[in-house]
Amino acid sequence: MSQEPIPFNQLKSLLHASGRRMTPQRVLVFNILRGSGNHLDAKRIWQLAREHDRRLNLATIYRTLAVLKEIGLVDQRYFARDHKREIYELAQKPEHYHFTCLGCGQVIEFETAHILQVGRELVEQYGLRLTNTCVCFEGFCVECTDEIVMMEGVK
Amino acid sequence: MSQEPIPFNQLKSLLHASGRRMTPQRVLVFNILRGSGNHLDAKRIWQLAREHDRRLNLATIYRTLAVLKEIGLVDQRYFARDHKREIYELAQKPEHYHFTCLGCGQVIEFETAHILQVGRELVEQYGLRLTNTCVCFEGFCVECTDEIVMMEGVK
């Protein structure tokens, strides 16, 4: 009778199906990703998680994220700003890409068919098998561009 | 009488034009990038450079690469394999993108107009100003795919 799949059970079955165990830590991290909407790094997830479990260790966050990624519930990405930090988000949305504003830090998500098209061409022309694609843009959003223009004018 | 521009003088003038000095270290790093063809990380450049100057420090490599990037002679990229390592290459080729094989490690360069098209759409639709784009693909090349298929067959 339930209209939508219950992600909690989905988590459980995916874990068990891969010989893993369902732990409070994993449920917690998964729920944080589900609730918080968007784009968190490991440390931020850790901060949020510690509000529920003071004891939870950052290493566990990393290991949990790796598991959630492996069973396909979570996507790990790199954003433009600094490519040295891993960003995580729930793997539920349709294929999309990201732009990061260097001024205000906001991330804009967008869809486009062009990237998939590039992949298709790679497969055709080189016979490659793609397993992962990283695409990200950075620059300045409208507001931040305006702000910069204004400050230039003041000078 | 010389048919092609001499990059050495180009380096010198670009450095001086930006109030910088031409040092043996900078020439060395630039020449390594020119000679070695392709896609080196800082440590690799350092190893190659130390064959000419035992004393050269890794920090100098990083600082030099930052300078060469700033004056537009070198591009810094991130490749798929591990996205935390900065990769450098001469900024002479036409706009191109990269695929990394997870099997043999080879990097395949390719051109496509689709990425620029995505940028154009972003500018139009959101009024964004782009300053940087990171695009990279990973997967398996034909040879490595075949090899994997064979090993599967053996099992």
Added chain:
DNA sequence: GGTATTATTGCGACACATTTGCAATAAGGA
């Protein structure tokens, strides 16, 4: 060419995200 100015270097220490070894803990199947 000699000299003064100051950009650049070498070096060690630092920063920071992520990983790893290991003993203690706790899922979950029997």
Added chain:
DNA sequence: TCCTTATTGCAAATGTGTCGCAATAATACC
């Protein structure tokens, strides 16, 4: 409930890139 072993917490380790600073050396100027 008990047993096996996956998982955790903790501390230490990695790995890449950065920084401060005193010593060095490239350049502008004479």
